[in-house]
Amino acid sequence: MKFLYRIVLLAGLLLNGSLQASLELGSLFTDHMVLQREMPIPVWGLADPQATIEVSFGEQIQTITADAEGQWMLHLEPEAAxxxxRTMTVRALASQNAPIELSDVLVGEVWICSGQSNMQFGVNAVPELKALTAQSKHIRSFEVKRTVAFTEQATCxxxxxxxxxxxxxxxxxxxFLQAQADVPVGIILTAWGSSSLEAWMPRDMVETVPHFKTLMEEFDADTATRRKIQSILDGPQPWSKSxxxxxxxxxxxxxxAMMAPLAPYAARGLVWYQGERNTQSMYGMVEAPWFARNSGMLKYGDTLKKWMLRYRQEWGRDDFQFLVVMLPGYYNPPETSPQGDAESPITHSWAWIRESQLKALELPHVAVANTIDLGSEKNVHPRDKLPVAERLALLAARDIHGLEVEAEGPVMQRVEAAGDSLVVRFEHAAGLKTTDGKAPSAFWIADESAHWVSATAELRGETVVLRSTELKRPLYVRYAFAGKPGVNLVNAAGLPAYPFRTDRFQP
Incomplete structure (x- = not known):
């Protein structure tokens, strides 16, 4: 429990000129809320020190005594969807105050959706999804106000x-999740455009992420920036764009301000659509522009894994699920990049951060929605969001709800050398085919010289055979390893093959 919660409430009471009996709940406990099914449900808040708190929901009645600071938390037993x-009633026993009654409460699946502008991107801007809103039902939402704070907040x-x-x-x-699972769905939306991964990291991660420690030390010492932040927060709203x-x-x-107050509200997990802000360099910590001082594309994967582990600690669950949206096709290489076009495998493109995102799969209870066939070469905010949503829901249906669905496209299993050819074998490759009936595209091969050439690719059952007249003994493969590759390889479910590389050449 966060001691700041007590400070915030006491400040409010003092402003009102009294310290009379009090009872408040965490920010997420309001009318119309959705509670997570089939797992313990934390309920917390603030009351008078040592007060006895009673929470009733359905047939459950639980009590707990507030601590010396008035903080309390209890856990309701798991509920079926x-x-x-129903109504949740919270009262302070032996108090003259009226109980708090939260009405119209459902039980179902709860997910946090977070990230930057492509998560914030509005449903009204996607006609295919906007058309579905008229027939949507049993979906509820809590949108966290976008703001910042110097210290962890208990409320939002x-x-x-x-x-x-x-x-x-x-x-x-x-x-799509609601249709598949046939339960109410609650979405907690906390997203803000152009935010880096580091913007969503708790301060104590300085102990595990060296570059974050440097960033926080510099931030603490930057009095001009801190004064400007406080001035904006104290000033009029809405804020100017700048x-x-x-x-x-x-x-x-x-x-x-936007994530700490949510924990440990019971939720299945977090959908993470972020990374664009971290693509401004390969390594990160560049001097300019000022907002690029974050982990670059090569550091992002290890940082992301540590971030996920830290969030699981915050929610107190090792099985807290992460669904990551792979960054889709886009081409805007930095000036320092080797020369190449949108389909080149040597350009310092988003291919490298996609590889970093896929490193998260080294942790359990993580899935990555493949979007390599989506996006726009010149638009960082593509509108093809419907297949992104469908693929996320498929992963949840398979990994969490136990439905027998194909949720992944072909995944490289191994590559075998065969003379002047390389044979790529895949998992999730039933019905391997191309979307246009042509040979598979976006395959590049190289030998020890690291000279990459476009491969001639041939489908053979659930494998792809690669060769080139330019290479006598190819050794390595890069597939769809480019900013905006032209891909056509899918399985019977129509899901695209995941990008990969088998070399370990440095960029």
Whole structure:
């Protein structure tokens, strides 16, 4: 429990001129909320020190005594999913105050959806998803107000609404998930455009991530930036565009205000659509522009894994699920990149951060939605969000709800040398084919010289055979390892093959 919660409430009481008996709940406990099914349900808040708190929901009645600071948390027993709205009642026993009654409460699947602008991207901007909103049902949302804080907050602004979230990806995911699982779905949306991974990291990760330690030391010493942040927060709203951008591109402060207050609200996991801000360099910590001082594409994978482990600690669950959206096709290489076009495997492109994102699969209870066939070469905010949502829901259906569905495209299993050819074998390759009936595209091969040439590719059952007249003994493969590769390889489910490389050449 966060001691700051007590400070916030006491400050409010002092402003009101009294310290009379009090009872408050965490920010996520409002009318219309969705509780996570089939797992213990934490309920927490603040009351008078040593007060006895009673929480009733359905047939359950639980009590607990607040600690010396007035903080309390209890856990309701797991509940089955239900479309029947119920009331949660919270009261301080032996108090004259009226109990708090939260009405229209459902039990189902709860997911946090977070990231930057492509998670924030509105459903109204995607006609295919907007058309589905008219027939959506049993989807509810809590949207966290976008702001920052220097220290971890116990509360945030927002309320549960009996309506779908504003985010295209979050809504689409909820829509397809609800249809598959046939339970209510609650989405907690906490996202802000152009934010880095480091913006969503708690300060104590300085102990595990060296570059984050450097960032926080510099941030603490940068009095001009800190004064500007405070001035914006104290000033009029809405903020100017430049002030808005300035706030969201800072380190740590988004976590403090927009993620810390959510834990440990019971949720299945977190959908993460972020990474664009971390593509500004290969290594990170570059001097300019100022907002690029974060982990670059090569550091991102290890940082992401540590971030996931830290969030699991915050929620107190080793099985807290992460669904990661792979960054789709886009081409905007830095000036320092080797020369190459949007399909070149040597350019310093988003191929490298996709590889970093896939490193998260080294952890259990993580899945990555492949979007290599999506996106736009010149638009960092592509509108093809519907297949992103569908693929996220398929992964959840398979990994969490136990449905027998194919949720992944072909995944490279191994590559075998065969004279002047390389044979690529895949998993999830039933019905391996191309979308246009042509030979598989976007395969490049190289020998020890690291000179990459476009491969002639041939489908043979569930394998792809690669060769080139330019190479007598090819050794390595890069597939779809480019900013915006032209891909056509899918399985029978129509899901695209995941990008990969078998070499370990340095970029």
């Amino acid at each position: 239900s479309y029947d709205p 602004e927002g309320e549960w609404l009996d309506s779908y979230p504003s985010s295209a990806v979050a809504f689409g995911f909820a829509y 002030d808005d951008v300035f706030l969201r591109r800072q380190t740590n402060v988004l976590y403090n």
